[in-house]
Amino acid sequence: MIELLAPAGSREALTAAIENGADAVYLAGNLFGARAYADNFDRENLREAIQFAHLRGVAIHITVNTIVGDNEMEELADYLRFLYEAGADAILVQDLGVARVAKSVVPDLPMHASTQMTVHNLEGVLALADMGFSRVVLSREMSLNEIREICRKSPVEIECFAHGALCVCYSGQCLMSSMIGGRSGNRGRCAQPCRLPYTLVNDEGNDVLGDTAGNYLLSPRDMNTIDILPELIQAGVASLKIEGRMKRPEYVSVVVSTYRKELDRIYGIEKSSDKEESHRRLAQIFNRDFTTGFLLNNPGKNLMSDRRPNNRGLLIGRVTKYDFSSKRVFVKLSADVTEGDELDFWVKVGGRVTTALTDIKDEKGHSVTEGKAGEEISFPLAKTVKVHDRVFRVYDAKLMQEARSTFQNGAPVRRIPVDCSVTARIGKPVMVSFRTADGAEAEIVSDFICEKAQKTPVSVEVLQKQLSRLGTTVYELRNFAAELDDNAIVPVSVLNNLRRQASEILDGKRLEKYKRVSLSETGAVKSLPSCDIRKNREKSAKLVVRVDSVAKAKAAVDAGADGIIFGGDSYSHHVFSLKEYSDVFEYAKKYNRTVDFNTPRILRAAAAEKMQKMMQEWEKIGADTVLVHNIGSLYMAQKTGLPVQSDFSLISYNEQTIQHLKELGVVRATLSPELNLQQVASIAEKAPLPLECIVYGRLELMVSAYCVLGSFLGNVDSGACSAPCMCGGFKLTDRMGAEFPVVNDADCNMHILNSKILSMLPHAMKFAKMGVERLRIDGAYLNEEEIRRSVTIFRDFMKYNEELTEDQQIRCDSFEGQSFTRGHYFRGVL
Template identity: 45%
Template structure:
């Protein structure tokens, strides 16, 4: 394995201590966020001064810094975000990680000197998506966590792109960038950095009548809570696939976690590069001890099914410590047979027979009647435990004091662990101040001089050994002495303080030189940035409008359906456009070429526009199915193709078919809209996280054909994990699913009784829908007034009756005068409530998101 194959070890830094922990334990790069515009607003993060300090600190130690600007941005925020990018470029950041397509497009115009990395929030999961981002000017793509190693290997071979993947830490159950669960049920948007992690809460798998399909006492209650990713044992495979950067998740984690995980992966990667790979039991144990929800290899080696999940708890499991042998109620102490060492100061959690779990810190250990500080595995000890404890209860060590102390030593002390060799050149001549030059192995150097000339020595002249000893006082610097070269007159002396001061100044200059040399580009002058920004504003203002849309008319009614019966019902009810053909749910009939042909025929007979829909997630092994659908669409022909991921933009353009962009693009600002229109889009579906005011601003400012989702259960998640297949169908590594979803409807019920419908598509991906239907039937005139071109009803999986009733309701609503017929509009809304027993919602139409 050649040196060029060495991957980057990329570590999280949620605060300064975590940054130091990552650097000192061997990270090649760190990723961190500013106080705004990043997807981990719950972390401490870094203000402007701290960001400058962080870049200088890391660069001086040979470590790169990537800054996360990975959220969706409103038009009001975009320019401030671009100015922040300019600050980062001037500070010397090695790259920015972005989600928002509009920000990326603007950054390429205004700051081409700043490397762009595509966040995993961009949901890039196929070759076409990678190629599209390369054409947009991205230097690196962070792939979706749902990719298999084979898929990654093939993308690398065929594109040569710089690829980054996660190798350790927490997993999202949903494809990143496609999750609205926290947003819709609590107003805290994952796309805006405020995810409340409702996926880690309790859920029960139920049938369409709300009856449990599995017993939570047997399976567990945390049905959307994945285990933690751990690829420590598979690094040679990842290196062999040509992956450029190995990313550790954890900007919300403590610095002790960062120190431990980085230290072990640094060792393992270096070992793998030497083609002598192994992982020791101690290394494996330390990774598990510092934090785990149990471990998984994710999707790298296939679909893991129920082995992906931590059904019984959503937080740190710790390590199994042993079982209670006996409990002495008089003393409040338990005898425990240890399977791991135990030390005073460790934290343990008891899984008690009655009442759940109890956590305590161990303040006292007795072994054979004696108080001890620690006890080895195999010992039987007495420790104080709560009175709920019973014999045979299991204990887990959730905090290892020794491991934490070892980790803290790497970042809490001023003495540095990570060292770089330097050579000193010292000149001491009579009548001249001492001169010190220091140089590292890369050629960076620093100078330092004294103030007092050297004079003849009365007693003890300077010697090479003495000078070397003074120069070797580098403990609190990132350097270690390699060699010293002397120009030393005989029998001279200078004050020791002069030598030390010259050394200190030389080292400071060397650190600054290393930091400056590590910059990816010179700082962009303020006047150049201001001129480019003004040009970017002008270009947006004069952008040509798409000829397909002329604002001012009544909006069309569109509907998305997944079966022919619903399509026919919607057409009969007066719908203007149908999205059909790319996605089918296993609860209903499959959709093939025959169904698409028939759907086109029905629409043509009634003068209804037929747009071929496509799934928002399409992995490369599934692309041929979609390509055949595009060929069919060209042959029929259809009026367009609804596209939900970057990988299909070019194929649809090459097919010469009108392009409609789906909700998955998260259109949140005019820059994103302009970029998609520049890709040939004739209509854009806007983000369902926008308020009415934000929709109005987009439509008025962009004057393009905008579609708004107005009716249906909002899709909250799309996941490669399937709960019914895993819990009912036996899906696991080496075991195929028995297909319990065929012709069947399931749902997840949360702890307050809300029921979230599930659908499984033809590719066995799980779609989670909101418990309450979005309904804006009494708001259609507001949307018409601001120039929205299309009102979409999502009737996928809902059946013909729902499709017919909703289309009729919206057709009637558009015919009414809201100033006169407000009561009938309200009654239309009331009638639609029968299809949503949990009630209706206006989504973010008025409340917006955090």
């Protein structure tokens, strides 16, 4: 059976998940989890949570899915040892450095590859399987056909998202939160800039959508796969993940129970389910409207909740009248409501009016506590609304109370059946045995010697009644058998004591299989794995330029660039030909410059097959390196004889990651743009590989399978896009007036670029002294003249002293202008 995997951001949410039918729960401790703002669990609570789950046969997966700094590695190793000894069933990992540490420090602790690893092709799955991962969580952009093909060929388990919030960007590839607000999604502190309003403008600055769309152009609807669970099961998925560690426990309760019932119906455990009620419950507990994401097709604009970025609730009626004198509103109901519900009125002017439902009166003016669909009710409303305004319930008092009853009552809801047998023979001790279906057994013999009754002997009914009182234990009596002498008597207190002891012994027996021996007891405590220290470092740095046209490549070479990075993603929807790669190579080599061929950031199955063939051609040409952006591309590049460089999107944030990349055959690493200069210097001082840093250009903040242009201008949801991206430039403008360029690659992925140009010009000379061998200008969004200017000035500044002269500073200011940023080089990230 497929695993139902539920989120828990608090102890109540954990209880809600387990009691409502989760097979496994994922949660985080206070360290290294990708939801740093959830309540999460300290170490004592983690131990308790793991035992609580294991006693009920539920697995616990711990998220260790953030990128980790070098100064945190010792703490990470200690945390991983703790998780192993506490009995965690698996850890979810994003950072390759964390994976390397885990394999060394806790080699027997299973690792799952987080969706933050951006695994979107079979090659990525195979690569991670080779590294020792036992499960891979696929990117949420995958189609059912792609998932089915991967599952068919995967040597490890595949996990997919089934319900909850969606990221608009490929997970693990978003820099928007950190670049705008300094809070890194890769560090678990995403500020959700995608849920903010934006305006789509053209080159002239004109709004191209107007009233045809809302302003929340990057805010996806919530995933809901309740109707296509059979297809996901048939695809071969091992685990269905519900998103929601930031959600309240009532949300967890309702969503988990709804999916549990539907899965049980599919597997024949339950005979039927009410699909309409399932939809109602899921919509009521929280929704931004629903989508199946990219599982069935490209939904285009139907992926977005562009009118509202938060809970829209459930439509329950429309306004029929507003009485100004009594300040009461009259509503014709299309759904049942209850006193205590919270309602939103969607008014045409002024946004929304919210109220709690109190003082309800029916059509005859009688006070009531609820209203039924089809009836008209009235209730107080201080703010004015108009006839026909829609009314949505955003808080269902009855549903919330039902949800709370599953995790606030103390006694378990989800119980484990036990078979009980009791033997009571006169002159002998009383013996009680408990057995569960998984083979656990507890036998307890009383100190009390069974006596002959003077008056009323004990009956089988009394024995069963007392031994079935399992109260707050996780057990419930299924089958009962008794061997009882006719005139035997057993005091109730003896039976109660036997029942309690048998339950405790059974708990222990059922937890035994999860116990792990302390690492210190076995002498298996290992320190951090060592990293190589590179020798023969270059004393100076080279300047390389990433370009996406032959003309730009020539401009960079002519201006004096030491190397060219060519290909990969074009910002003009261009498909690079083999001739273009060959032309760039020949021109650069004519002037004795290095040439690195770039791969796309995203390589879905069809594109991956073409890229594998292209890499074979690059090998014939003789490129200096191949740049790869994800673990799947790295796996593909390893099959060639070409040297491989990891780009910034295959995140190198610490020394352990760089060492891991070296062990995977990488010859150079591009450092993460979320590192500050101090961190860069620390890594460069002892890095096992040559390093590259991006020092100029517009950083990519997002890469997305969703395209705002194709969705709202090109009607991609109809099946064919009219390619508005080919008809001029577009930007997304935020509330502060910042403009973020929107561009598309050849595979129709949308790339959102930073509103400001990253420039480290006045600090260009510092990198070589730190030990960084290459500085990169990202020229993909620059024209030929801008590339010439940037190469010329950076070459000069790389030779200057750190203290600029007045003339040099004036030259720097003149070049940079006003709209530039130092990125994270001085502020770092949280």
